[in-house]
Amino acid sequence: MSIDAGRTKLSRDPSSAQPSAGFDHIDILWISEGMSCDGDTVSVTAASQPPIEDVILGLVPGLPSVTLHNKVLSPTLGGEAFLAPFRAAARGELEPFILVIEGSIPNQNIIEGEGYWTSFGNDVETGAPLTLNWWIDQLAPKAWAVVAVGTCATYGGIHAMAGNPTGSMGLADYLGWDFKSKGALPIVNVPGCPVQPDNFMETLTWVLYHAAGSSPPPPLDEMLRPQWLFGKTVHEGCDRAAYYEQSDFAKDYNSPKCQVHIGCWGPVVNCNVPKRGWMGGVGGCPNVGGICIGCTMPGFPDKFMPFMDAPPGGPFSSMLNKPYGVFIRRMRSLTNHSLNKEPKWRHNGSALTSGYDPRYRP
Amino acid sequence: MTVTERAPGQEQPGTLVEMAWDPITRIIGNLGIYTKIDFVNKRVAECHSTSSLFRGYSVFMKGKDPRDAGFITSRICGICGDNHTTCSVYAQNMAYGITPPPQAENIINLGEAAEYMFDHTIFQDNMVFVDFCEAMVKQTNPSVLARAENTEAPHRDIHGYRTIADIMRAFNPFEGAVYKQALKVSRTTREMFCLMEGRHVHPSTVYPGGVGTVPTPTLFTDYLSRLIEILDFVKQSVAMNDDIFDFWYQALPGYEEVGRRRVLLGCWGAFQNPGVVDYRYENMANWGRAMYVTPGVIVDGQLLTTDLVDINLGIRILLGSSYYEDWVGEEPFVTHDPLGNPVDMRHPWNQTTLPAPQKRDFTDKYSWVMSPRWYDKGSDKHLALDTGGGCFARLYSTALAGLVDTPYVKSTGHSVQILLPRSEKLPEMTLEWNIPLWSNAIERDRSRAYFIAYAAAMSLHFLEQAMGRVRGGDMRTFVDFEVPAEGIGCGFHEAVRGVLSHHLVIRDGKIANYHPYPPTPWNGSPRDSYGTPGPYEDAVQEMPIFEENGPDDFKGVDIMRAVRSFDPCLPCGVHMYVGGGRTIKKIHSPMFGATHG
Numbered sequence: 001m002s003i004d005a006g007r008t009k010l011s012r013d014p015s016s017a018q019p020s021a022g023f024d025h026i027d028i029l030w031i032s033e034g035m036s037c038d039g040d041t042v043s044v045t046a047a048s049q050p051p052i053e054d055v056i057l058g059l060v061p062g063l064p065s066v067t068l069h070n071k072v073l074s075p076t077l078g079g080e081a082f083l084a085p086f087r088a089a090a091r092g093e094l095e096p097f098i099l100v101i102e103g104s105i106p107n108q109n110i111i112e113g114e115g116y117w118t119s120f121g122n123d124v125e126t127g128a129p130l131t132l133n134w135w136i137d138q139l140a141p142k143a144w145a146v147v148a149v150g151t152c153a154t155y156g157g158i159h160a161m162a163g164n165p166t167g168s169m170g171l172a173d174y175l176g177w178d179f180k181s182k183g184a185l186p187i188v189n190v191p192g193c194p195v196q197p198d199n200f201m202e203t204l205t206w207v208l209y210h211a212a213g214s215s216p217p218p219p220l221d222e223m224l225r226p227q228w229l230f231g232k233t234v235h236e237g238c239d240r241a242a243y244y245e246q247s248d249f250a251k252d253y254n255s256p257k258c259q260v261h262i263g264c265w266g267p268v269v270n271c272n273v274p275k276r277g278w279m280g281g282v283g284g285c286p287n288v289g290g291i292c293i294g295c296t297m298p299g300f301p302d303k304f305m306p307f308m309d310a311p312p313g314g315p316f317s318s319m320l321n322k323p324y325g326v327f328i329r330r331m332r333s334l335t336n337h338s339l340n341k342e343p344k345w346r347h348n349g350s351a352l353t354s355g356y357d358p359r360y361r362p
Numbered sequence: 363m364t365v366t367e368r369a370p371g372q373e374q375p376g377t378l379v380e381m382a383w384d385p386i387t388r389i390i391g392n393l394g395i396y397t398k399i400d401f402v403n404k405r406v407a408e409c410h411s412t413s414s415l416f417r418g419y420s421v422f423m424k425g426k427d428p429r430d431a432g433f434i435t436s437r438i439c440g441i442c443g444d445n446h447t448t449c450s451v452y453a454q455n456m457a458y459g460i461t462p463p464p465q466a467e468n469i470i471n472l473g474e475a476a477e478y479m480f481d482h483t484i485f486q487d488n489m490v491f492v493d494f495c496e497a498m499v500k501q502t503n504p505s506v507l508a509r510a511e512n513t514e515a516p517h518r519d520i521h522g523y524r525t526i527a528d529i530m531r532a533f534n535p536f537e538g539a540v541y542k543q544a545l546k547v548s549r550t551t552r553e554m555f556c557l558m559e560g561r562h563v564h565p566s567t568v569y570p571g572g573v574g575t576v577p578t579p580t581l582f583t584d585y586l587s588r589l590i591e592i593l594d595f596v597k598q599s600v601a602m603n604d605d606i607f608d609f610w611y612q613a614l615p616g617y618e619e620v621g622r623r624r625v626l627l628g629c630w631g632a633f634q635n636p637g638v639v640d641y642r643y644e645n646m647a648n649w650g651r652a653m654y655v656t657p658g659v660i661v662d663g664q665l666l667t668t669d670l671v672d673i674n675l676g677i678r679i680l681l682g683s684s685y686y687e688d689w690v691g692e693e694p695f696v697t698h699d700p701l702g703n704p705v706d707m708r709h710p711w712n713q714t715t716l717p718a719p720q721k722r723d724f725t726d727k728y729s730w731v732m733s734p735r736w737y738d739k740g741s742d743k744h745l746a747l748d749t750g751g752g753c754f755a756r757l758y759s760t761a762l763a764g765l766v767d768t769p770y771v772k773s774t775g776h777s778v779q780i781l782l783p784r785s786e787k788l789p790e791m792t793l794e795w796n797i798p799l800w801s802n803a804i805e806r807d808r809s810r811a812y813f814i815a816y817a818a819a820m821s822l823h824f825l826e827q828a829m830g831r832v833r834g835g836d837m838r839t840f841v842d843f844e845v846p847a848e849g850i851g852c853g854f855h856e857a858v859r860g861v862l863s864h865h866l867v868i869r870d871g872k873i874a875n876y877h878p879y880p881p882t883p884w885n886g887s888p889r890d891s892y893g894t895p896g897p898y899e900d901a902v903q904e905m906p907i908f909e910e911n912g913p914d915d916f917k918g919v920d921i922m923r924a925v926r927s928f929d930p931c932l933p934c935g936v937h938m939y940v941g942g943g944r945t946i947k948k949i950h951s952p953m954f955g956a957t958h959g
Binding site (some may be wrong): 301 | 443489492493498552553556561564565566575842918919922
């Protein structure tokens with residue numbers, strides 16, 4: 001499941017997309033009116049690599065200047081003042097822009113009549129709510145790049161769980177997995193529930209370098225994730241993985257050892273959080289005692305539930321590892337015991353016993 | 363009637379102009395505010411709040427493993443998801459009949475304290491204060507800005523800004539010093555949160571039965587060192603808030619009416635006391651009163667109850683203007699609570715959520731938010747309680763109850779005293795929050811700064827408790843359990859912006875019913891089946907307008923201040939849309955309000 005195995009192989013040749021024209025300025029139109037909690041926007045404000053304000057203030061060298069239109073961070077009072085650039089883009093009067101979608105896309109086709117699951121502003125003529133779906137239909141074909149932030153927008157996530165009433169799905173399920181933006185880019189998926197702050201800002205920054213014409217598009221895997229962020233598993237970056245190697249497992253949540261017997265899916269989940277920490281290198285999941293529930297994955301959440309039970313294959317794989325692990329742990333314990341003793345020549349006696357020999361010849 | 367009563371006005375016949383803001387910015391979630399404004403008399407005649415999002419948590423959680431509830435319900439909210447996880451874990455602990463080890467409670471208390479510090483800071487300084495910043499006020503009230511330029515800030519020795527206008531410039535978005543510093547503080551406090559609960563905003567280490575966080579000395583050192591780092595900021599914020607809001611009252615006489623409503627407040631309590639809490643429903647009144655933020659229902663300045671059992675049994679979910687079908691004909695889940703008290707069919711334990719998407723019609727159904735109310739036996743009324751943005755009701759209830767008594771935070775029965783130790787620039791300080799005269803926009807906003815100080819002070823107490831246990835060798839953070847085949851539970855907590863409850867029913871080991879009630883349904887609810895408006899609607903309706911712009915370039919900043927003071931968080935929302943200013947009809951002022959409902 002590492003970078004060169006399984007589903008994470010590169011399926012898109014970065015050089016195949018057209019080189020960017022190189023823009024001096026670009027707008028970011030961010031719609032969080034999907035089935036969302038706005039948690040990805042909030043998460044992005046936690047980023048420090050780079051911080052969102054540095055991008056907006058033009059402190060990152062080589063990026064185009066950026067105007068961000070995001071509801072949570074907007075300096076406007078809301079309403080039309082906030083919606084104006086979105087309306088202009090829908091009319092084809094604002095470009096280039098990057099469309100960021102947050103939240104899963106509900107299925108409007110299952111509603112009979114005039115109801116809606118989620119809306120964003122109103123129709124100027126009729127005053128009726130404009131659905132998220134309407135906005136995507138208008139904006140996605142005109143966007144220079146389309147970015148899905150968080151697991152809801154990328155793959156459906158929590159709101160697309162079995163038994164959901166809204167028929168929710170991910171953006172690529174809605175637009176088609178072969179969708180290409182005006183800038184010839186596929187949808188850029190940055191999953192995570194919520195998205196890891198720096199993962200998103202780093203990806204956005206790469207897209208912006210590309211917009212400036214100074215880099216190729218970001219390399220994506222076949223689930224359209226940035227390959228350098230999602231190419232390894234949680235387990236491969238987890239500092240508790242050594243306990244697994246030694247077949248030493250946590251039996252409940254009091255233990256600081258490997259959690260695969262108590263619900264951790266880390267060995268089979270694409271995510272860099274234990275390696276990178278949650279923010280500023282602090283926090284994370286199994287590295288700090290939180291089972292990996294697979295929140296970056298297309299199969300989230302249903303394929304990981306009930307979260308607190310051992311993954312079906314977990315006990316079997318770890319059983320195979322047991323003879324090796326138990327043996328190696330015992331051997332290491334012996335060696336470790338020896339290494340915890342100082343050499344015997346370190347003493348305060350009257351004779352030097354270090355083996356000092358000033359005329360040593362081999 | 364729980365609507366704020368107002369004396370009949372002396373207004374001249376006015377022209378009502380329809381104004382709406384949809385979506386409202388600088389909040390979490392989808393919210394629209396639709397108003398009719400009388401520009402001649404500078405008043406809001408009518409207000410509807412609507413949320414345009416339905417996701418169906420209570421629908422898709424049915425049949426799932428109850429242990430999953432904390433992980434799933436966190437995803438309700440992108441800024442206080444951990445409050446949901448915590449509340450869910452409280453409800454599950456009750457249903458499973460378990461008491462987590464004290465160290466787990468200390469760790470959750472520290473995590474939640476960091477959440478309050480983070481969330482109140484980013485909301486106040488990066489969202490609310492944009493409405494008070496120089497760039498905004500220049501557009502809406504140039505005369506106020508002119509006066510601010512010439513008004514010295516009374517606490518300039520603490521925060522360092524000479525004039526009120528200097529403070530307002532520091533609020534300017536993305537460029538002002540306070541705005542930028544607050545973003546950094548919001549990161550430091552989130553790191554503190556992540557130390558305790560793993561990840562912000564959906565925690566990884568919080569479980570029913572306790573936490574997976576490893577309680578090493580390093581963990582608490584890392585938290586403490588960050589806390590010390592932000593103490594100057596916390597003290598300066600309180601001083602700056604007092605300066606700006608006191609100035610506002612002086613500069614705009616009558617501003618106390620903005621966002622004002624009757625004092626109708628609910629607080630469900632926060633920060634469990636590990637020495638007392640056992641999560642048994644039968645003892646809930648006792649351990650509820652031991653919480654370090656006291657639960658309470660406050661009407662007209664009087665504390666009606668601090669008993670979580672009373673609070674629980676009084677909750678009613680009303681329909682009226684929301685897109686759902688009624689459930690009173692369905693089979694009840696819980697007829698009596700564990701003490702034998704009858705449970706109403708409109709109580710969350712018995713709710714069945716039946717969504718019915720339809721056309722928005724402000725004379726009938728117009729929101730996805732239901733209308734939670736609190737039934738007061740004494741008056742036989744369904745009270746439309748608000749949370750005052752959370753911080754306001756928490757301080758109010760704690761101040762009146764006189765129960766919290768720690769080395770850092772004390773309730774006096776009429777105020778809350780908060781002790782913060784010496785920090786890099788400023789000496790030890792005792793801050794005192796006194797119950798104000800009004801429940802209005804400014805006092806909700808002001809209380810936010812004080813509650814950040816409250817949370818910082820309480821975290822010092824929790825740190826001492828936690829480190830004491832670590833030094834004594836106590837590393838237990840989790841107690842194991844079996845999920846019962848049948849069971850019920852309820853959790854009470856304070857989300858950052860106010861009351862939070864989770865009600866859980868287990869049958870055959872699965873979730874049979876699950877209903878979270880966050881603060882925003884309370885605050886942002888539409889008119890209920892009795893015609894009573896929700897608190898946003900009530901607070902905005904009939905409020906005066908101080909903006910200097912007329913209908914053509916009206917920004918609605920006073921209305922936005924009123925709405926934002928509640929800290930709307932609507933993964934449910936309020937949207938305001940400023941039309942060009944369309945004259946809809948002429949009516950006489952005695953008619954104002956007569957057609958509401």
